[in-house]
Amino acid sequence: MLQNEETKNHEIDRGFDGPSMFGHPRGLMTLFFTEMWERFSYYGMRALLILFMTTAVIDGGLGFDDKTSGAIYGLYTMGVYLLALPGGWLADRLLGLKKSVWYGGIIIALGHFTMGLPGILSLLDGGHEATSALSSLDTTSFFLGLILIVVGTGLLKPNISSIVGQLYHDGSSKRDAGFSIFYMGINIGGFIAPIICSTFAEIDWHLGFGAAGFGMILGLIQYRLTSGTLRGKGDLAEPQSEEEIAHRRRLRLFTFLTVVVVAVVLFLMFQGVIVINAAMIADASYKVIGVVAAAFFIYILLFGGLTRDEKKKVGVIAILLCFGALFWSGFEQAGSTLNLFAERFTDRQVMGWEIPSGYFQSANSLFIVIFAPIFAALWVWLAKRHLEPSSPIKFAFGLLLLGVGFLVMYFAAKVAASGDMAAPSWLLFTYLFHTFGELSLSPVGLSLTTKLAPKKFQGQMMGMWFLSVALGNLVAGIIAGEASGETKEAVAEMPDQYMLIVMVSVGAGLLLLLITKPIRKLMGNVR
Incomplete structure (x- = not known):
């Protein structure tokens, strides 16, 4: 009994529970590498994004003008931060933090590989010049990939930071140091990604996008293999009453219907039924955000x-x-x-x-x-x-x-x-x-x-x-x-x-x- 009490006091003094590594919870390393590879995928693709859009079609790009490219770039980077709000909401009420990180990472990887799809098909075709059908696929896969990355990042980004906070006791003196280590992973990923992805993009733009997705896959693999270090952290509490169970069921239905509506709108957009002007949407969006904030x-x-x-x-x-x-x-x-x-x-x-x-x-x-x-x-x-x-x-x-x-x-x-x-x-x-x-x-x-x-x-x-x-x-x-x-x-x-x-x-x-x-x-x- 006395030994258990001493052990408990020791755990409190450390500022966290469970096994440690370099004086911090082992789960910190799991999250460190997951976030490092997620940021690798984000910054790797970000380094290529506007260059790919403004490059002429004959050189493998999309051939957009600067105004359209800038508007799309702005809407994309805006979306990454805006979707952190519903991403946090979904984690708190339906998925839990750990599952949100996992599913978010999968969606991000799918987004990168969707963007790289025309390059893969071109390689399978023997590297022949792109047909009009392949060119159309290039544009469709590009936008679909961007949307998937925005959704996945909205799920992963806010919730992985929350799990880091849960690794430590309230008031722990090691919490700030833990976050400093975690943010170092962000910047390591941000440093190596543009170099690696840009190198592949020199061969083919889509190889660059694929390299970014491969980084996210590595992050997912290590997250799954080392997930035992996060046991008891980031899990969604089970409903305790019939009312809570019914409430969660309604939330699932609402979320499902929302996804269906968004999917239908996107389908109509890609079919040309709903015409999108990126520059006009960008101009309207910053005004709407300003009014909403005020x-x-x-x-x-x-x-x-x-x-x-x-x-x-x-x-x-x-x-x-x-x-x-x-x-x-x-x-x-x-x-x-x-x-x-x-x-x-x-x-x-x-x-x-x-x-x-x-x-x-x-x-x-x-x-x-x-x-x-x-x-x-x-x-x-x-x-x-x-x-x-x-x-x-x-x-x-x-x-x-x-x-x-x-x-x-x-x-x-x-x-x-x-x-x-x-x-x-x-x-x-x-x-x-x-x-x-x-x-x-x-x-x-x-x-x-x-x-x-x-x-x-x-x-x-x-x-x-x-x-x-x-x-x-x-x-x-x-x-x-x-x-x-x-x-x-x-x-x-x-x-x-x-x-x-x-x-x-x-x-x-x-x-x-x-x-x-x-x-x-x-x-x-x-x-």
Whole structure:
């Protein structure tokens, strides 16, 4: 009895239950590699996405113009974040976290292989030139694959992070370290994926998409083989009464009918019965998201039953989410505008070998792996000396650094407009400054949202954070269609367009610095 009590106390002191590995639950390694391969599949495909859409049909691409390609890219990256909301809902009420991760991974892999299907059929056909039927299949499989990846990511992405949290006891001092390890897996996947997938895409675009799917398959295999390390975590509680059983049955029916309706709409779209204009949908979507977000905050403030102090904090969340959406609308141009700049206006020749454009997409993840520990140590060092900036000031730093990054691109665009090819260092310095901005703003935004949100609205406030990221991604895609230098006239206008982004980003950062003091008063005792 005494020995069992001592063992129990030891488990509590460790901050988690069960066997360990390197001082953390063994389940952390299962989730680390699952997320690493999921991010491998996402960032690998993301590095190819807009390049494939804008490449001429004769060269194996889809031949879309920049505006259409940017709109599709924005809608896709927006969808990944928006579907995290219903993905979390399904996990909490119908599937459980572990099953959601498993099924999400399967759907993601199916999406990648669907995108790679025309390439597989072409290889089976002996690599002959694509027929019109195969070209039509290319477009259909591309869009169907994107939809599957969005759905699968919506199921997997929010729920795998929740399982990481469940591995540790409440208040465990090791929880933050565990998440730091977990996020390192994200960036390892984000670093190697563009290099591997872009290399295969040099042979055939569809091989690149297939390589991304193969990464997800590896993640699923190791997730299944090591799932025993997650025993008792992420499972859906069994219904305890007839009423709960009936309620769950109704939810299953509602979900099934929703899937059927969506499938019918998609079928009609692919048959041409419902005509889709991506640019128009993108333009309408960001307005709808803005109205929905404003209506939500107005409703919460007026009818949410909040105290005066809680209303002030919700107001701060609304203000910072606006600045956050602005940041992501610039930062997420990495996969669109800046990717096209690497393809069209960057000198990528090294000793007779041309660096694939997608390789530059690895820069952000590499810089995060290098500098994230330095930033963490910097905040701790400043905090010990009572010099750590407040959260709104860190937000402002993020926007200012974003502007500095685009200032670098202003000079790179001047080189391109003069008719010369820009050196790769321009892009690398841009990604470096943008990474510094991300490290200043992104972790702070997540943490501050949880601290300021009223208890009864915490989940919804996190949903609003993801909504702001989704909005930023969508706007980034729209901007890409205007600032990518598709024509000679557009190339001449590029420096001015980048300077406009600089002025907006820096202006927003300076404005936030100016209003930091009143924001701090609204925050109360939260830093």
